Amino acid sequence: MKGISIKDIAKQAGVSPTTVSFVLNGKGREKRISEQVSKKILKLAAKLKYKPNQLARGLRTGKTKTIGLIVEDIANHFFANVAKIVEEEADKFGYKVLYGSTEDNLNKARGLLEVLEYRQVDGYIITPTPNLDKEIEILKNSRKPMVLMDRYLPQIPTNYVMVNNFQGAYDAAEYLLNLGYRKIAYVTTTSEQIQMKERMNGFTAAMKAHGAAFPRKMIKKIPFSITKEEAVGQIMEFMKGVPGLDAIFFATNYLGVFGIESIKDLGWKIGEDVALISFDDHDLFRLHTPGITCVSQPIHEIAQHLVQVLMNELNQHQHQINQVVLPATLVKRESCRKRTKAGTV
Amino acid sequence: MKGISIKDIAKQAGVSPTTVSFVLNGKGREKRISEQVSKKILKLAAKLKYKPNQLARGLRTGKTKTIGLIVEDIANHFFANVAKIVEEEADKFGYKVLYGSTEDNLNKARGLLEVLEYRQVDGYIITPTPNLDKEIEILKNSRKPMVLMDRYLPQIPTNYVMVNNFQGAYDAAEYLLNLGYRKIAYVTTTSEQIQMKERMNGFTAAMKAHGAAFPRKMIKKIPFSITKEEAVGQIMEFMKGVPGLDAIFFATNYLGVFGIESIKDLGWKIGEDVALISFDDHDLFRLHTPGITCVSQPIHEIAQHLVQVLMNELNQHQHQINQVVLPATLVKRESCRKRTKAGTV
DNA sequence: CTGAAAGCGCTTACAG
DNA sequence: CTGAAAGCGCTTACAG
Secondary structure: OOOOOHHHHHHHHOOOHHHHHHHHOOOOOOOOOOHHHHHHHHHHHHHOOOOOOHHHHHHHHOOOOEEEEEEOOOOOHHHHHHHHHHHHHHHHOOOEEEEEEOOOOHHHHHHHHHHHHHOOOOEEEEOOOOOOHHHHHHHHHOOOOEEEEOOOOOOOOOOEEEEOHHHHHHHHHHHHHHOOOOOEEEEEEOOOOHHHHHHHHHHHHHHHHOOOOOOHHHEEEEOOOOOHHHHHHHHHHHHHOOOOOOEEEEOOHHHHHHHHHHHHHHOOOEOOOEEEEEEOOOHHHHHOOOOOEEEEOOHHHHHHHHHHHHHHHHHHOOOOOOEEEEOOEEEOOOOOOOOOOOOOO | OOOOOHHHHHHHHOOOHHHHHHHHOOOOOOOOOOHHHHHHHHHHHHHOOOOOOHHHHHHHHOOOOEEEEEEOOOOOHHHHHHHHHHHHHHHHOOOEEEEEEOOOOHHHHHHHHHHHHHOOOOEEEEOOOOOOHHHHHHHHHOOOOEEEEOOOOOOOOOOEEEEOHHHHHHHHHHHHHHOOOOOEEEEEEOOOOHHHHHHHHHHHHHHHHOOOOOOHHHEEEEOOOOOHHHHHHHHHHHHHOOOOOOEEEEOOHHHHHHHHHHHHHHOOOEOOOEEEEEEOOOHHHHHOOOOOEEEEOOHHHHHHHHHHHHHHHHHHOOOOOOEEEEOOEEEOOOOOOOOOOOOOO
């Protein structure tokens, strides 16, 4: 039951725990332990399958070799995939991951942050909720290694890894315009977070650059907290209320999913009655008939960079700020076609 | 930077660390600490925002208040959703979750188990890979709280929480038969794991009960390790090779997703040329046109039971074995209709 | 009713 | 080249 400790090895090797600790931590040379003794200790450790007690080590060194991962929703396709790669990458450096979902709720985020601090994680990967500025500021000032994802806080310079939201949305709008669509609606969240703003800005910029009208009434904002049914209802109402609507952009993957459902419920045909683009890819988009055109995020690269940036801080005490922005890719499928006739609505 | 400790409180309260520890652990009454002293300590702790150092406590008590969650693939819809609820439920008991994905690979599972042991998690929720019997046996003998999910090891009596795979597959087959389908194919994994066997057994039993033919050649097994493209190719070949095929059952959600793609690639129409049912629900199935009929697992209940069973062991030292089997629900959508004409293939 | 002391398993500054 | 000792922050058996 009981694990074997440094003491056990010391006793069997006929040396002190100090010496064992030095050797096992690769400081044999530095501390000038004889080759003979080192080898003996290493052999013994392997034979006894010695596993250092992380708690004891952590108590002494203040390091837990654990990172905290705070996402919006671990069950969401995007975050679940990021979580998977983050775990794999962190493992390469000997770190484990503690996770939690905020539901984009400030108090949940605060609770998670508190628990992770209490658990003494060595570093944080955080998807900030609205108004989390104070907590992030505190973390930053305490010099805790930290990197933000999916969004950042414009007021606080920190590490972050992001997709290029502006460019992704710009490309989407331009693509629709080039296909001949003109009455283009935009569905987003009520959140004022930077990633949503940048998507909106990119989209607006493309519309402007092409001289297309994009009035307020073409924009619908859906709160994060309402149920799927309510959201679908609101989207349906919105779409019915836009005369001549011929294309619609959804600013997040779950909104895109709701959008598909809304259009189905209205009895419209995607790609025929209305073109559809969503931000962020999803199995559903790839396999839906017709396929859903989307702005895809490089999930693998995002996750790799997140861990890389965090490890840089963790290991090299490098306190230079790292801000990584990765390109989004427009994935063209059948939900947008060359527009040939007027919308049927 | 430095957290405040029990010593700091003791000093300020003018008592010993022992007394502080007793009071803070709710043993004030039991240890007969005076009301006066207790109150003073509690107030001070709140004022100083005392947070016990979990590492120190863990080192002393051997408990980390952490559980290990080993899933097949955290990015998979089913496991991601389970992971989310597990985290929420565990949090209610003051536990955090360390997770990892096995990809159904024995060596990855071994690695995860080793790391979790080393991290001294208090309990395990495990999705066992094939041939993990020895490791599970060891864990069991060491009396570590543990509960298996999604599948169990028939040779080793342990706690587990499962969906009723037999019944789910039985219902699916019976439903197809009642709609008039006769040439029904079955796509599963090469894995011999119990959950796959039970699905197969349930399906076979229903076919038999209805006097329907179900020869070997109607069954296709796909290895877990091949790529999506290879799998889709194999499924296409298989379907083309079954003359008169009129319905097909996919034994996991990712196989169902591949199946949709395969049928699309063949240029067939789901629900018209061939009926389709998948085990396990998915956003894609709900929103696909036509909707995909499936056998849905009660994800929320599964996750709640997993945590509940683990907490029972963890807190009550209850070593009675708990085996929970939850009913599956057939969700009827448009991918299966009353059969009126011969298959078109 | 309360406290001094040991000990969980490590790491590391200090000494020789 | 190696070791004795202190200390990380707790909990708890023991003593009074």
